[in-house]
Structure formats: C-alpha cells, structure tokens
Amino acid sequence: MTKINSIYVIDDDAITLFGVKKILAKTIDCDSVSEFHNGQTALNALIHAMENGFEVPDLIFLDINMPIMDGWEFLEEFLRLPIDKKIIINILTSSIDPSDLRRWHYYKDRTDHLVIFKNKPIFSIDLCDILRTHMAS
Amino acid sequence: MKTNILNTNAYTIKQLPNAIAFVDRNLKLNCASDEWAAFFNLDYHMAIGKQLFDVIDESNYSWREPLVSTLEGNTECFLQTTLTGNGIEKWFELSTKPWYNEEENIIGAIIQVEDVSNRVLMDLKFQKLENLLRDQSEISKVGTWEYDLDSERIEWSAMTKKIHEVPHDFQPSIDKAINFYKQGHDRNTISMLVHNCIEKGETWNTKLKIVTAKANERWVLAAGKPFYKDGKISRLIGTFQDITEDVEAENKIIENEKLLRTLIDNIPLNIFIKDKDSKKVLVNKAECDYLGVSNPQEIIGKTDYDLYDKDVADISRHEDVHVMKTQKPILKKRTINVKKDGSSTSFLTSKIPFVNADGRSKGVIGISMDISDVIQKEDQLRNLINVTAIQNKKLINFAHIVSHNLRSHTANFSMLLDFLVNEKEASERKRIMDMLLHASDNLMDTLENLNEVVDISTDVNLEKKSLNLNENITKVQQNLSAFLHQNNVQINNNIADTVNVKAVPAYMESIILNLVTNAVKYRHPDRNPSIVLSAKKKEDITIFCIQDNGLGIDLDKYGQKLFGMYKTFHNNKDARGIGLYIVKNQIEAMGGNITVKSEVEKGSTFSVYFNDKD
Secondary structure, X not given: OEEEEEEEEEOOOHHHXXXXXXXXXXXXXXXXXXEEOOHHHHHHHHHHHHHOOOOOOOEEEEOOOOOOOOHHHHHHHHHHOOOOOOOEEEEEEOOOOHHHXXXXXXXXXOOOOEEEEEEOOOOOXXXXXXXXXXXXX | OHHHHHHHHHXXXXXXXXXXXXXXXXXXXXXXXXXXXXXXXXXXXXXXXXEHHHHOXXXXXXXXXXXXXXXXOOOEEEEEEEEOOOOOEEEEEEEEXXXXXXXXXXXXXXXXXXXXXXXHHHHHHHHHHHHHHHHHHHHHOEEEEEEEOOOOOEEEOHHHHHHHOOOOOOOOOHHHHHHOEOOOHHHHHHHHHHHHHHHHOOOEEEEEEEEOOXXXXXXXXXXXXXXXXOOEEEEEEEEEEEOHHHHHHHHHHHHHHHHHHHHHHHOOOEEEEEEOOOOEEEEOHHHHHHHOOOOHHHOXXXXXXXXXXXXXXXXXXXXXXXXXXXXXXXXXXXXXXXXXXXXXXEEEEEEEEEEOOOOOEEEEEEEEEEOHHHHHHHHHHHHHHHHHHHHHHHHHHHHHHHHHHHHHHHHHHHHHHHHHHHOOOHHHHHHHHHHHHXXXXXXXXXXXXXXXXXXXXXXXXXXXXXXXXXXXXXXXHHHOHHHHHHOOOEEEEOOOOOOEEEEOHHHHHHHHHHHHHHHHHOOOOOOOOEEEEEEXXXXXXXXXXXXXXXXXXXXXXXXXXXXXXXXXXXXXXXXXXXXXXHHHHHHHHOOOEEEEXXXXXXXXEEEEEEEOOO
C-alpha cells in the first residue's frame, strides 16, 4: 500500500466524498484525509497549514462545480501559493463540457504540480504508479 | 400766211417745255422745241429743214418703222435706251402721233421724247426691293396683308397666301380671312381684335391657330394696326407669320418639362438641385413633403443652413464643394439629416456634379432615398439575431447543465452500485443503500428543476395580462405566511394599489415568491429580515424593486454567475442554485429584465423590469 501523509478531497457532493474516501481507504495508507465542501474552505485550510508549519497535502481530489468557490477558482488561487512540494491535483468531475477540458490543459501547462483530469464515476484509484514516480522525481 | 402761221407756230413750238418735233411726210424736220434739240445734242438752226435721219443716227434710234406706222394714222409709244456721250445709259419714252392739217389729212408726224431714266431706275429699284421683300418674307415666313375699309378689299401677299395654302389667284374677303381661323377661341379672338382695331384703333399681335385651305392646322403670329388718312382709319395693315414650328418646338419643350416634372415629383426619392453656393434651385415634391412645405418656392434659394441642424449642414456643404471641385459624384452615401425641429431621418444620398456647357461645375444634383424604415428593419433584424444568438447560447449552456447534472447522478449510481456489489458487511451495505436512495431523490429533484426551466423556454406564446402588483404580492405573502412569521420578517410595501404590470400570472407569482424567499433565506444572522418593496413607471416599463437587509453578495466575484443555473454563493443548505435562474428566464420570456445591486453584510436590491408592451 502506498503511503501518503495528507490528502484533501474537495467536493460539495456527499456521495462523491463518501466514495472517494472509501476507495482511498482500500488503496492508500494515509494518516489524514480532509474533506471540504467548496474551494474556499479548502484554500483557507491550506493557507492555515502553510502559515502554521503543518504539512500540505500530497494529493488533492478537486470537483469543478461547487458553490462559493468552484474548482477552477481554487486552482487559480492554489497555483499562486508558494509551495515547493510537487502536489498531485486530481480533477474529478462529471462535466463533459469541452471548455472544462480546455481549462484543464491551460492550468496543466502552467505549473510544476501534476494536474490530472478524470471524469466521474471512479471505481478505483489507479494513481499509485504515477504517484510513486512523481514523488520520486 | 400759211408759212407765217407756221413760223409763228414754229417759234411757239420752239419754246415748248417738252422735247417735241414735227416731221413732214418725207421725214424732213419741220420744227422742234429747243428741249428736243437739246435732248439729242443738236444745233437747232442747223437741224430744222433737214432729213430726220440726217441729224439723228438711225442705227441708234430705230424710229423708221413707227414713223411709217404713224404716217398711216397710228399712234406709237415705246421705251428706248441710248448711251449718252459720257457713257451713261439713258432711258426715254418715244411717242409718235400723226400730224393733221385742218382738212384732217396727215401731213406728217409729231415726235415726243421724254427722259424717263429716273423713272426706270426707280422702277428697277422698286422691283429689286420687292424681290428682296419677297425673299425675306419667304425666309422668315412673314406675309403681309392690307384691308381697305372703304372698298372692303383685302390684299394678301404671296406668303400670306402660301401660309393659308390657297392658290396665287385666290381673292380673299374679310369674312373669308376670318373664317380661316380655327372655330371657337381663335376665330372669336381675331374677330374681336379686328373689330377693336377698326373701332378703337387698337393694334394686335397674337398667336392663333388657323385651318388652311388644305385643312392643315397652323400656328400663326397675326399682327395688325390701323392706317390713318385725314385723321380717320382708312385701312388696316399687318403681318402674318407661320410660327407652327416654333410653337410646336415650344410645346415640345413645355411637354418635356412637364414630363420631367411629373417624373421627379412622383418618384419616391428626394431630388434637389443646388447652385454653386449650395442654394436650392430645384426641389421635387418628395423633398417638399419631407421639409413640410407645399410650394417649392418656399425652399428655392435656401441653403442647408436654413433647413437643417448646423452640423448636418456643415457636412452637406463640404460634400457639395467636394463634388463641384472634383466633378466626381458621391454615390449612395448613408447620411442622417437633422431638421431644425430636431427630427432626424436616415438617407441614402447621391450627389452628382451639375456641369455647364463649357464643362465647369455650376452646382450639384442630389438624390436622396429615405431609408429610415430600412434601418429600423435592420435594427429589428439585428435585435432578433441577438436574441436568437442569446437563445442559442442558453440552449447550449442548458444542454451542458443537463448533461452535467444527469451525469453526476448516474456517476454516483454507478459508483455506489459497484461498492454494493463488492461489499460483504451488512452495516456498510445498509449505508450504501441509504446513499443510493439519497442519490435517487436528488435525481428526482434535478429532473423537476429541469422541467421547470424547460417549461419557461418552450412557453414562447404565453399570454401577458394586466396584473395588479399589490394583489400578487399579498397572495405570495399569504402563501408564505408561516415561513415569514417563523423568521420574524417585516415587509414594508410602498407600492401604490394602482400599479399594474403586464405579465404572465404564473411567472408573476413565481418571481415574487422566489425573490421574497431569497431575501429571507439569505438573511443576516444578526438581524431580523426586513424587506422594502417599491415600484416606478418609466415609459413602457414598470420597475419593481425588492430590497433586503440580508447577507449581500460580492458582485465583483459572483456578479456574472448570479443568475446562472446551479450557482450558489452562500453556505446555505437550502440553496439549490435554481431560483434566480428561473426568475431570470421568466422575466426575459416576458420581454423584461432583472438587475441587482448588493453590498456584502448590508443587503441586496433586485430590480425587475416588467415590459408593459404586448
């Protein structure tokens, strides 16, 4: 089992949150899985962690359509944060709107973090290999 | 005695003032007047008693034959010419008569000569003049006539006869002459003119129509005047000119002018001609109508500065000068004319240089087409295209929303069912089952919301009715009474009972319900909700405002998404992200609009614009 210290799951849908956590529990050994219902609360927590020397997450599951601050707005803010660690951001959405795909490409090419785009539903997390190679680099 | 008498007679004859000579039967010159001798340059004394042809050269004066005839009792008279010593041609008339004695016997001949050179020359001159006059009258087609009042004889010149198409020997009378004039106006006129001339001495010079002997109609310029003798009118004289060609040419010009005028007055274009100073010299009816005058004279001589706004006139004058200077036309230019009264009209204007015979510009010919209607249609069309484009965008947006929302639920189903299949533990299975039920409820809600939206989008022909705003507000207040009471809501309604709006009843209720509910839902936690309702009329629009003291919305952040579907901005578990989306769709379906002003922590004001037109 891959060992990861901290994971954020950002989604306003309770079922998706339940599903992601359930899958994570089976595949990844993680001390801390934090869940957020919109981008703003996640961003606040992240900034709080950075300011207080807590660990920032290694992996973020990010929904796009959320109230208050949606996935793209979160990503916009997140990419501005001075984080040295390479983080995997897994966009998880039911949107098949081509404009969302275009925006993913836009952000993906602008950062050293790894931004992955996945359509719901998810049945398993097959990130392990990517995760390993990514974190090793 | 006989000789004496003769001698006495001879001496008398010598003194006669006429050139006269007597010859006997043998043509011996018996006696002559001094005048006679002088006529032929003869010495009187030398000549008397000589043979006539001894003193006068017979080769120059072939008198023998007439003299022989005279001696037989005939009188002869003829014209002869001779060259004088200094080479001047001299005309004289020779008359011979038998010379009788008391017994009536012919004893000789009397020869009289008369110098008629002056008369002949005059005759020639007269003939020449006559010829000249005839030629002249032939060329100018001016004939003459003369009417003698006493004899009632009327004389026509050859040209006058020619104009009447009568033969040379035609003898006119005053009645015949008058009857040549066309029956009716022309004949009455000439009768009156002739009468007035005879009675009052009035002259005339009038264009009239005649019908010739060959039944051709001709225009003539008839002129006449009285001729006085001993202070009384004795004759009328006048001229008579064929002006048919002139009149026809003139009529043709008038006809062409009329045709042109009819054309430019009936063409649905504004036509004008301006001179060098941009003063109007010609305007057609359409231009008069446009400028609100009935008589073109009211515009002639005016410039654009007299008729239009200064800015417009400046542009127009600039164009005129350009066209005259370059002699290149401006074609189909879109212009907007603003009249003095401020009304503006859109035109498609062409300006063409108006050029002199010598190639210099003398003004501008303008043709304008009123295209206000076309532009209005264009605007309507553009609006329609915009509306269609917006609708299209909405539709695509809606399709994405539908696909996204349905997909998110199906994705949850798939995931949960996958868990369920692989889950052995009973308690966990129960948990997954609960979640499936929850997902199913969510899907039902989503479908209901979508239905509601689709209803608005498909009900394009919903009938708007005049509705009383306050009655509808009261109805909503009653429906929400428990909810409002529970939240301690205070509503201040400042709307007059008379305010009516044009709206679809169901939409009207939905809009008020959603906005009031939102004002309470997003209340500020520190204070009781207070709602202020107001309304104002503006032309064809009624603006309904609903002001709350709630949380407010950060419009810089969320303004663009506020009325979008499934957009929520507060941590409110009741927020569905559908209410404002539906409100916006409903008000837009009724030709209206909705706007918002808001300040975070203070509250929001939504303004609904009801379109009062059908």
